[in-house]
Amino acid sequence: MQTKTYAGIPEDLAKLDKAKIVLIPVPYDGTSTWQKGADKGPEAFLDASANMELYDIETGTEVYHQGVHLVDAVTENSSPEAMVEAVHQVTKKYIKRNKFVTIFGGEHSVSIGTVRAFNEMYPSLTVLQLDAHADLRKSYEGSTCNHACAMYEASQNTNLIQVGIRSMDVMEKTVMDEEKTYFAHEMAVDDTWMDAAIDQMTENVFITIDLDVFDPSIMPSTGTPEPGGLLWYETMEFLKQVFEEKNVVGFDIVELCPNKIDKSSDFLAAKLYYKMLSYKFQNEEAEEEYDNSFDDEKVNKNNNTKFQDEDAY
Numbered sequence: 281m282q283t284k285t286y287a288g289i290p291e292d293l294a295k296l297d298k299a300k301i302v303l304i305p306v307p308y309d310g311t312s313t314w315q316k317g318a319d320k321g322p323e324a325f326l327d328a329s330a331n332m333e334l335y336d337i338e339t340g341t342e343v344y345h346q347g348v349h350l351v352d353a354v355t356e357n358s359s360p361e362a363m364v365e366a367v368h369q370v371t372k373k374y375i376k377r378n379k380f381v382t383i384f385g386g387e388h389s390v391s392i393g394t395v396r397a398f399n400e401m402y403p404s405l406t407v408l409q410l411d412a413h414a415d416l417r418k419s420y421e422g423s424t425c426n427h428a429c430a431m432y433e434a435s436q437n438t439n440l441i442q443v444g445i446r447s448m449d450v451m452e453k454t455v456m457d458e459e460k461t462y463f464a465h466e467m468a469v470d471d472t473w474m475d476a477a478i479d480q481m482t483e484n485v486f487i488t489i490d491l492d493v494f495d496p497s498i499m500p501s502t503g504t505p506e507p508g509g510l511l512w513y514e515t516m517e518f519l520k521q522v523f524e525e526k527n528v529v530g531f532d533i534v535e536l537c538p539n540k541i542d543k544s545s546d547f548l549a550a551k552l553y554y555k556m557l558s559y560k561f562q563n564e565e566a567e568e569e570y571d572n573s574f575d576d577e578k579v580n581k582n583n584n585t586k587f588q589d590e591d592a593y
């Protein structure tokens with residue numbers, strides 16, 4: 281059992297039946313290739329969140345009144361495949377409970393499970409990936425559930441839009457849809473990318489943020505920092521626009537790799553998460569019921585075909 285609530289919010293706002301928002305921590309770091317430590321990400325994120333102001337100046341809201349339920353961390357790590365399946369099932373379980381489901385990793389392979397769940401539950405899903413890396417390898421080091429493969433499945437099964445990319449293997453070009461890829465070096469000199477990317481999105485959008493999309497000057501605590509990344513306000517401007525124009529159905533944030541010296545990255549992650557919730561719920565009264573309107577028909581159809589559903593409830 282979790283003993284703390286998200287950001288230290290009152291316990292009655294953290295109860296599952298009351299909360300519109302569910303937060304699933306996944307402290308998994310089984311396949312990182314360079315710096316280890318993403319397994320410490322959720323804890324550092326939660327610590328920083330507990331020390332953050334909960335009034336959002338920009339939206340004039342206190343989104344925690346919508347209720348945030350922090351569930352037990354997914355700790356399955358016997359194999360990358362088993363972790364992905366565990367994340368897939370837990371994510372789907374809370375979508376079915378009519379919650380706005382958010383996930384904090386862990387390394388990026390966590391997102392294979394989250395995307396799979398959202399894609400089963402929502403028709404015509406767009407996956408908006410903010411990342412320095414393309415992550416489009418079909419398999420890597422013997423597994424299709426390696427962090428380097430995080431977006432391969434999404435590229436095959438969803439409308440994948442990649443933003444901030446500045447590192448990839450030439451082989452990934454065979455999988456990549458360059459029409460839907462926004463490279464960092466192009467974004468730096470052309471600010472039409474925000475509208476162009478939003479025009480390519482379907483109504484239902486799942487957002488996956490690899491924190492290495494940010495410039496290492498503001499986000500050094502990540503496994504594979506790459507120069508030339510996004511800054512804070514341009515990212516907020518873009519996210520705000522996506523939340524306003526599309527139905528964002530959920531999101532995950534991955535690859536916080538905390539260290540003792542740099543606390544600002546933990547706070548960036550905490551603030552990013554809270555900002556995204558603030559944008560999502562800025563026009564909703566706390567008393568209203570949340571309706572995540574997942575597609576029952578699609579769920580049933582998919583259960584008979586693509587994936588096995590072993591949830592018992």
Ligand SMILES: [Mn+2]
Pocket residue numbers: 388411412413490492493
């Ligand atoms: Mn990355």
